[in-house]
Amino acid sequence: MAPFKDYTYTHFLVTSPSPFVAHVEINRPQKLNAFSEPVWREFATVFDRLSHDPDVRAVVLSGAGDRAFSAGLDVQDAVNSPLGADLNGDPARYATNMRRHITEFQDAIAAVERCEKPVVCVLHGISIGIAIDISCCADVRIAARNTRFAVKEVDIGLAADLGTLSRLPKLVGSTSWVKDVCLSARDFSAEEALAVGFVSQVHDSKDAAVAAGTKWAEFVASKSPVAVQGTKELLNHARDHSVAENLRYTTIWNAAMLQSSDTKTALMSGLQKKKPTFEKL
Amino acid sequence: MAPFKDYTYTHFLVTSPSPFVAHVEINRPQKLNAFSEPVWREFATVFDRLSHDPDVRAVVLSGAGDRAFSAGLDVQDAVNSPLGADLNGDPARYATNMRRHITEFQDAIAAVERCEKPVVCVLHGISIGIAIDISCCADVRIAARNTRFAVKEVDIGLAADLGTLSRLPKLVGSTSWVKDVCLSARDFSAEEALAVGFVSQVHDSKDAAVAAGTKWAEFVASKSPVAVQGTKELLNHARDHSVAENLRYTTIWNAAMLQSSDTKTALMSGLQKKKPTFEKL
């Protein structure tokens, strides 16, 4: 499929399988789609652009190749990051550099979460470390049956710091399970991910999973973008606020948004049983 | 069944199937129990009264008729609300009116949540839009097998603003599922609602579901009202506060409540294997 508009990137392939839907593929299959610093910096660029692109209403994210969604951190590259810096210097100054580095890295991964359009993440094959951090930022998760998941960081001697420990406990119901997989770094399967609610669909192959993700994105892209993007914003706000706070924020949000033509368009199309067309957003 | 005391209302039928249990039915079956402004204003009146009525210790909520718990917003009525106001005026003034209107509407729906007595919501038939908002305010949810659920607002061009987006993510375990149903507005079944934990029982018919809800309410109404109502308050507080905050609040709460005669009554009845009788609350 041809690239979408001029979305031409070094580490990502962006296509458009149908109107208003963008498909982003992590495109380093020879490296199992691992993330070096140039990769995650470009990752943020791609998603921050999709976020405001009026031709995009839903996004599918997957990995290129058959073997992995992503094998996580590119360890060879990490040697050149502050993580690999000489530790003989002043620990406070090392800590300062590390703090700045982690913050930038976290912000890049969070581009999926702050993308104003819904993102469905299709996991397949090896999906460990950063793969989990990224998928936790997506709105909906779908997996191929062969997915091998792991919150792998404990096995390289560190507590995960790119978002898994912050978001995973708020995405699934069983804290006993979350602590099990995070403290032990053990693998878990697509079936287990479905049972605990981490993913909401499992399909027999990567292709079937990508097709299901694309179908979901198409369905959502056919709805009012004012309604859909507002719903994403309000649900993300709800996660981190009390019910009272979220209700107050919702009220202010809709005081402007209910003035949209989309409500009328949607109601009329419903009555006339025809497909609505919404203005760009 | 005869009305409970003088609980006589236009849009609601209130009866008492057994001592200390009230059964509220949304009573507009010809309109699929849809909510116009007079309906939601009366709804708040009913639940605010039950909240302080010493003859009530548990409440069952269902819809009258076979077809629907509720079809949500009464769209014809909405045309006369600020939602249907002329949009040619000043957008800031429109927004101000809308803000006041949404706030009042939210407060009316939340009467179920702030009712001091446990409320079990029995869903059946069409249960969309406001039906979801209301059921999210209840303590326990039970469904008939024929229930058709949908967070329907996206299909009428708006983000749900009466509480579903605020509360649903805190009621069930899988955020992937919550975002799926909220962003797509798709239907889901009673079985699916059970699997994700939104409801905790499914029964074969509306009658069986109402019977189960009533039985649960009777069981809870037989317990110490000081203990039961305190438990509801502390659990609702827990949802929106850290563990440390909730423990501190609990301590202050029980500093008064442990002085109740109910503790002694409950302990004695336990030892003597007889049914306790508690003072009104």
Place this chain on the structure above:
Amino acid sequence: MAPFKDYTYTHFLVTSPSPFVAHVEINRPQKLNAFSEPVWREFATVFDRLSHDPDVRAVVLSGAGDRAFSAGLDVQDAVNSPLGADLNGDPARYATNMRRHITEFQDAIAAVERCEKPVVCVLHGISIGIAIDISCCADVRIAARNTRFAVKEVDIGLAADLGTLSRLPKLVGSTSWVKDVCLSARDFSAEEALAVGFVSQVHDSKDAAVAAGTKWAEFVASKSPVAVQGTKELLNHARDHSVAENLRYTTIWNAAMLQSSDTKTALMSGLQKKKPTFEKL
């Protein structure tokens, strides 16, 4: 098994089934492991000590004897606590004493949560009241098939105030289920606890459950203690904070912790396919 080091206590038996693993047994089987004031005060002492002991990297908690993990509050003892005080005095002064008492009691139970090392709680037999409060403080919960669970406090005329109402809603996915068991005080089984995600494993016997808990503890104890203990801290912090707050805290935490030798040790052992050895913590 011989006591671990000089961990000799009146109400608890502490052994070490394998290196860096401590096994704590509540040791009042003749009282169904019920908690009197001396028991919970000693309980805090044991866990606060394990928390800082460099020879401990994971803890298993179970009850002695075949009948119960714990039957909860020792009611006979409670008569001598502020709970049993003469109520004819000034209610404000009674409330003040009660407030101080509950706070100390809560702090003792929370020793499991503030223990810096992961704690796996193995439930079996009667596990009601305080048993639930304690297990909610553990990281991972495993149950024997014969476990009889109940949030029992409503049946003795009070709202649970030692932590169950604060923590349980944040440990499992279905609020409808949480409110059901907390408001009704009904029993629930190990299978039900597994289905809702309260426990993450069920085994056929107490012995099998303890063995599984010990195996899990051994596995985790073989990992970097810097990584494991950091993961516990960050997950506990995540429960009570927004994602943004937790990410910020994580950044500061790892700014120091990534300077550890454990990362290098873990990476090297991985490459060399040998078992890593980490410094004490």
Place this chain on the structure above:
Amino acid sequence: MAPFKDYTYTHFLVTSPSPFVAHVEINRPQKLNAFSEPVWREFATVFDRLSHDPDVRAVVLSGAGDRAFSAGLDVQDAVNSPLGADLNGDPARYATNMRRHITEFQDAIAAVERCEKPVVCVLHGISIGIAIDISCCADVRIAARNTRFAVKEVDIGLAADLGTLSRLPKLVGSTSWVKDVCLSARDFSAEEALAVGFVSQVHDSKDAAVAAGTKWAEFVASKSPVAVQGTKELLNHARDHSVAENLRYTTIWNAAMLQSSDTKTALMSGLQKKKPTFEKL
């Protein structure tokens, strides 16, 4: 001065000294403007109505007569409230009634704070107890030189529970001063109130203070009501939220409000050096 529109009340006199300005006087001078239950219930009615009245853009609040803004709680009346109830009953049930009563009382006093229009409170003469609670809800405080202030509740054996302890620490700069006057219940003068920033103006007589308050209200009433009422809302929100939260809320608020015609009207009037006229709000 004639009553404003049909604002005719038993305990309050409402007049309009100039367009868009309402002046509310507590009108029980023979009782030193003390608050019985009917008084505070009517108080809430008055301010909730002013809040949405499009003919009002600013409010002045003072007390009728020369002796007092208000002497606080009407103690004789309080005997008939839950505060005076027979204490021989169950302490938990007494506490429940008291909790409901205090909540309603707090909500009534807070009507000044939730009034969408700025309220300037002019204090004079005796201003103790509830007088302080009320004035803490106002936006701007002005005092006559003869004002005698006191956070008086400690002297009647209770901690103030209608808002002074919640709001006063956030209204003035010196916590050492706040704790001094709240713990000791001592009197303080208008000069002292000015020095610590509790009031922002002191005038030589009640009449001069009322005149100054009215002048301030007139000045503010001449500005864009969209701008002024938005400023009050955002400042009240700021008090209870982090800077980041308030900025986010502000953004959503202004996304609607900047569409107002008031901005154009204000800019044009500024350029043309003429007095702007704004639509009602």
Place this chain on the structure above:
Amino acid sequence: MAPFKDYTYTHFLVTSPSPFVAHVEINRPQKLNAFSEPVWREFATVFDRLSHDPDVRAVVLSGAGDRAFSAGLDVQDAVNSPLGADLNGDPARYATNMRRHITEFQDAIAAVERCEKPVVCVLHGISIGIAIDISCCADVRIAARNTRFAVKEVDIGLAADLGTLSRLPKLVGSTSWVKDVCLSARDFSAEEALAVGFVSQVHDSKDAAVAAGTKWAEFVASKSPVAVQGTKELLNHARDHSVAENLRYTTIWNAAMLQSSDTKTALMSGLQKKKPTFEKL
């Protein structure tokens, strides 16, 4: 003056200048009342005991000798603390020890804040470093004119971590001033401390300041302890919570506390113009 009851300590002198008032003096004048680890551990013991002692209703805190309230950290002693540990070990393990150490140190200083009885802190002479941390925990601050204040930590190469940076911004009105003195570590005088509201009284000598503090304590100790201690609790809660949260907490607090005999005693004494006598608390 003879020690108060059996309050006999190594580093503190505790006397009782009048009924229900305790006076604590930091008693290391030869070390300028500097804090070594044994000093701060004993400090916590003293205040935690005063907190629950029914014979104490108000506390005065000052330093022994003419030269200093306290010169802060005992630097010689600090060499033996984790602060002085060999830095050649693993930085993550050093950080872990340091974290535990700082937490314990903070908790000891905070004993003044969690003391349920009001504490008036009388500053005089050298009052730097920990002296500021401690005084920020007190309720009311009074200074002798010769006091030399400084938030001194920047001058020893560290950010203050025992509470000054947490509490000082919430105690005084001008953040520009707070940042000035904290970032520059410069000295400031009693007059300056009064002008910004850090202290609420300045007296010409240490003796006069101690006398004023004692007089304040006596006055407060003559009031209802239920009212005074509740007021301290609610004001401390207010600092860290929104107005809505504090009002809710206040309601629950007073639901128990308004049942006290103190209200009746206070009202009666007021009517009869005689000095009330309250039960111990």
Place this chain on the structure above:
Amino acid sequence: MAPFKDYTYTHFLVTSPSPFVAHVEINRPQKLNAFSEPVWREFATVFDRLSHDPDVRAVVLSGAGDRAFSAGLDVQDAVNSPLGADLNGDPARYATNMRRHITEFQDAIAAVERCEKPVVCVLHGISIGIAIDISCCADVRIAARNTRFAVKEVDIGLAADLGTLSRLPKLVGSTSWVKDVCLSARDFSAEEALAVGFVSQVHDSKDAAVAAGTKWAEFVASKSPVAVQGTKELLNHARDHSVAENLRYTTIWNAAMLQSSDTKTALMSGLQKKKPTFEKL
């Protein structure tokens, strides 16, 4: 003075009056230093760079020319921003664009706050609108006697949305004063700003004020950068968090930072009475 390093910008002049001190001047005197979109975008660039520049330890910010620190928004430019967009389109889409625009504008202004080095803001001449927003982000504020301050937004028909309403209430002690100046948009003088604590010094001329700001920056730049920058971070964190949260964060922060060589350097220099030299940060 020559530009500092290669800090060459269109709208800002950056010089270095002494080692480790940078002086930023808003350099559009002919426009009264008003902010157009290119100006605020460059503003963020300058401060984000200073934040991480190891040659900078303190920053002075002032306006070029004699007439104004800044006259606020460049109104002519604003016509081309979303603020000036055609309002005939869909209000929801207008609101979306406006929301994105305000967020970016807020983030640019906040660069002063997130700058890791202390910033002293020297106000002089006209200082209205954005001038107040910016100065509220600085750490210390100093004014020339001729400064004319105003929170001017109400006069152009909008509620201030770039930070003044969020930050000003947390910078000064008197809320009555804050609401007065924000609701009325009236001018206030340097003397008044000093009296309420908004600025901490007033000088007779712009030159004297800049000199005082520079002297303060030099003094702070001579201290340990680990200590100074940590102090700024912890004080900024304190503003938006409870004392308990800030203490916990502080502990983690210092667990790394106390390993710095700066502590030793500072202590030694103190003992040896010589000027310390610290490594870059």
